[in-house]
Amino acid sequence: MFVVKWLGRLGDQFLYITEQIGRSAMLLFYALTGIAKPPYKLHLITRQILFIGARSLFVILVAGFFTGMVLALQFYNTLERFGSIDLLGSATALALVRELGPVMTALMVIGRAGSAMCAEIGIMRTSEQIDALECMAIDPYRYLIAPKIIAGIISVPLLTSVFDVIGILGGYVVGVVVFGLSSGAYFDSMYAGVEWNDIMMGLNKSLLFGLTITWVSTTMGFFLHYDRKGAYGAEGVSRITTNAVVLSSIAILFGDYLVGAVML
Amino acid sequence: MAGNSLIHISDLVTHFGDKCVHDGINLDVRKGEILVIMGGSGSGKSTLMRCLLGLKAPSSGSVQLLGQDLFRSNRKQLVELRRQMGVAFQGGALFGSMTVGENVCLPLREHTRLDPNTMRIMARMKLEMVNLGGAENLMPAELSGGMIKRAAFARSMIMDPKLLFFDEPSAGLDPITSAELDELILRIRDAMQTTIVVVTHELESAFRIADRITLLHAGKILMTGSVEEVQASDNQHIQDMLKRKPRSEAFDVDRYLSQLTGDRVSRQ
Numbered sequence: 157m158f159v160v161k162w163l164g165r166l167g168d169q170f171l172y173i174t175e176q177i178g179r180s181a182m183l184l185f186y187a188l189t190g191i192a193k194p195p196y197k198l199h200l201i202t203r204q205i206l207f208i209g210a211r212s213l214f215v216i217l218v219a220g221f222f223t224g225m226v227l228a229l230q231f232y233n234t235l236e237r238f239g240s241i242d243l244l245g246s247a248t249a250l251a252l253v254r255e256l257g258p259v260m261t262a263l264m265v266i267g268r269a270g271s272a273m274c275a276e277i278g279i280m281r282t283s284e285q286i287d288a289l290e291c292m293a294i295d296p297y298r299y300l301i302a303p304k305i306i307a308g309i310i311s312v313p314l315l316t317s318v319f320d321v322i323g324i325l326g327g328y329v330v331g332v333v334v335f336g337l338s339s340g341a342y343f344d345s346m347y348a349g350v351e352w353n354d355i356m357m358g359l360n361k362s363l364l365f366g367l368t369i370t371w372v373s374t375t376m377g378f379f380l381h382y383d384r385k386g387a388y389g390a391e392g393v394s395r396i397t398t399n400a401v402v403l404s405s406i407a408i409l410f411g412d413y414l415v416g417a418v419m420l
Numbered sequence: 421m422a423g424n425s426l427i428h429i430s431d432l433v434t435h436f437g438d439k440c441v442h443d444g445i446n447l448d449v450r451k452g453e454i455l456v457i458m459g460g461s462g463s464g465k466s467t468l469m470r471c472l473l474g475l476k477a478p479s480s481g482s483v484q485l486l487g488q489d490l491f492r493s494n495r496k497q498l499v500e501l502r503r504q505m506g507v508a509f510q511g512g513a514l515f516g517s518m519t520v521g522e523n524v525c526l527p528l529r530e531h532t533r534l535d536p537n538t539m540r541i542m543a544r545m546k547l548e549m550v551n552l553g554g555a556e557n558l559m560p561a562e563l564s565g566g567m568i569k570r571a572a573f574a575r576s577m578i579m580d581p582k583l584l585f586f587d588e589p590s591a592g593l594d595p596i597t598s599a600e601l602d603e604l605i606l607r608i609r610d611a612m613q614t615t616i617v618v619v620t621h622e623l624e625s626a627f628r629i630a631d632r633i634t635l636l637h638a639g640k641i642l643m644t645g646s647v648e649e650v651q652a653s654d655n656q657h658i659q660d661m662l663k664r665k666p667r668s669e670a671f672d673v674d675r676y677l678s679q680l681t682g683d684r685v686s687r688q
Contacts, residue, residue: 280515288513291473292527293502299530 172384179382180375183297187305187374190298200303201310208269208304208370209311213318215264220319223260224326227251231327232335241335245342246349248327249320253350253358255412257320262365262408265312266401270373273304274400277377278393286378301378305370312366313359320358357419361412368407376400424451426583426615427472432481434467441467443639445481454609454616456626459636460661468636469587469619473507474498486582503531505583506576510591512568514560514575520547521556524575531579546574549611550604566597573604577612584608584616590625602628623662627651635661 231247277300280286289296324346331337376396383396427449434442441464449455459465470476471483474490483490488501514523524543528534534542540556547553550570560568569589576584586605590598602625609616620626626633626647633650635642637657643650650658 283511284509284513285515287470287473287475288507288509290475291502291505291507292530293499294526294530 168384175382176375176379179379180371183301183375183378184305184371186295186297187301190295191302191306193298197299197303200299201306204303204307205311207272208265208307209314212265212268212311212315215268216261216315216319217322219260219264220257220322221326223256223319224248224252224323224328225330227256227323228327228330232331232337241337242341243345243349244327244331244337245344245346248331249324249346249350250354252320252323252327253354255416257316257323258358258361258365259408259412261312261316261319261362262369263405265308265315265365266369266373266404266408270369270404271397271401273370274373274377275393275397277301277374278380278396281378281380282389282393296378301374304374305367308366308370309363310366312369313362316358316362316365353419357415360419361415364411364415365408368411369404372404372407373400376403425449426451426486427617428484429472430482430484432468432471432478432483434464434471434476434478436467441639442471442478445639445641447634447641447644449615449617451615452609452613453631454605454618454629456630456633457617457619457636458621458623458626458633458661460621463636464639465619465621465636466587469585469617472617473505473585474502503527503579504581505585506579506581507585508569508572508576508587508589510588512560512572514568514571516560518560519556520552520558520560520563520571523560523571524556524578526575527579542578543574546577547571549577549608550574551600566593566601569593569597569601570604573601573608577608577614580612582615584614586616586618586620588620589618590620590622598622598625599628601625605629637661 227248228244231244231251232241235241235243235247277286280300286296286300289299328339328342331342332339376399377393380392380396383392385395425448427447429445429447432442432445433440445468457465457468467476471478472485472490474483477491482492485501486504488497490498490501493501514520515526518526521540521543524546525539528539528542532539543556544553547555550573552567552570552574555563555567555571560571563571573586573589576586589601589605593601605616605618606629608614618626618629630647632644632646634644635650635658642655642657643653645653651662653659
């Protein structure tokens with residue numbers, strides 16, 4: 157009996173995951189086809205860019221600066237042992253542009269905006285606001301989801317580039333100001349080391365991450381009522397939001413590896 | 421279907437998973453009448469409302485609104501249909517990021533090409549109707565429960581719909597406010613000849629506003645009739661429902677105890 161019960165539960169889980177994947181694909185499809193149709197909702201998109209992008213700027217600046225500083229500190233220590241301190245600029249910039257910039261930015265955006273988006277849509281679901289939109293003949297995919305996804309795709313690459321630049325600046329502070337490396341050497345090795353391909357890789361990643369974050373968070377919130385444990389009220393929203401943050405973080409780290417493996 | 425009925429439900433069967441919620445519902449709502457759907461909790465009245473709004477698909481049977489089958493319409497027809505109906509949800513379902521005025525204007529902004537001033541005036545008119553004139557610039561968070569309900573009423577009426585749906589208009593409100601909302605519903609009907617469907621479990625409110633009452637019990641319609649017909653019915657469930665309410669309000673501890681102990685404990 158135990159085996160049967162266990163198998164049953166496994167099957168339930170499988171069905172639930174399959175359904176959820178189907179639903180999220182449907183959501184993305186409706187949202188993207190909704191965007192394509194005029195009239196365009198520019199004011200909704202700008203409001204979301206303000207929320208996801210502009211309001212995240214401060215966090216990104218701080219995180220980027222410290223990440224750059226830490227990187228330069230560690231690289232300086234390591235490179236010193238091999239007597240190749242001149243490579244500090246290129247090492248810092250490459251690490252930032254290719255990996256840390258997109259990933260750290262994505263994680264910060266998940267924490268700041270992804271969780272908020274999921275909770276917002278989840279509460280709209282539980283308080284019948286999404287039903288109200290449907291009944292007013294306003295397409296919730298187009299009105300609620302699409303602006304968030306567009307804003308994510310626009311904001312995250314921009315934030316990533318800000319993160320890269322401020323990170324390089326942080327590395328400069330540690331390498332040049334603290335350890336006394338020459339300013340020319342720092343930037344020279346950067347010019348020599350970083351190629352267009354590296355920048356494209358970072359950009360591609362951040363575009364993908366922008367889509368992933370908004371997609372996962374909005375899906376989790378939007379389909380809150382399908383949750384197997386029966387999400388209800390505050391507890392439901394908090395659990396779904398936690399799931400959204402965990403899931404999108406994992407998706408980001410996995411996607412990072414995937415893009416890296418494909419593009420290298 | 422009958423010529424003057426705006427809503428026509430036939431043989432509606434719905435399920436939640438394996439659980440049968442409605443088992444063959446037939447109902448007509450005539451033009452210009454207020455139909456109250458009543459029933460205890462779990463009787464399926466909220467689900468019936470969701471079916472009427474096209475939010476829950478039935479297992480079988482059909483729902484026709486304004487002569488059009490709700491679940492056999494394509495998206496465009498559905499949009500057309502929904503522009504002619506208004507809904508006020510139980511919790512109001514106002515959007516927290518917008519002011520009351522913007523909430524009320526939203527259907528206009530999405531469906532019409534009126535200029536912003538006209539929209540503002542129309543919203544103002546609807547808000548005046550529900551005694552909320554001057555509240556346009558407040559946020560929903562600044563409103564009381566009754567004001568939220570009234571703002572939701574105003575939003576549901578902004579497109580001058582032919583059909584209005586109110587879900588539990590008096591739930592969670594004090595008697596005075598809920599009486600005011602009852603008067604408001606009657607006024608809306610008289611002013612605009614709107615057909616109104618109200619889901620409620622409040623007897624007093626139902627008797628005050630209803631032209632006809634439909635009583636749901638365990639997924640079936642017990643009866644549909646005027647207030648007098650319902651009150652005069654000798655159906656056991658209906659009489660239970662009419663009488664049980666005061667009894668459950670004045671909960672008799674002694675009797676409950678003696679019921680449990682089989683009269684072995686005498687009243688002290």
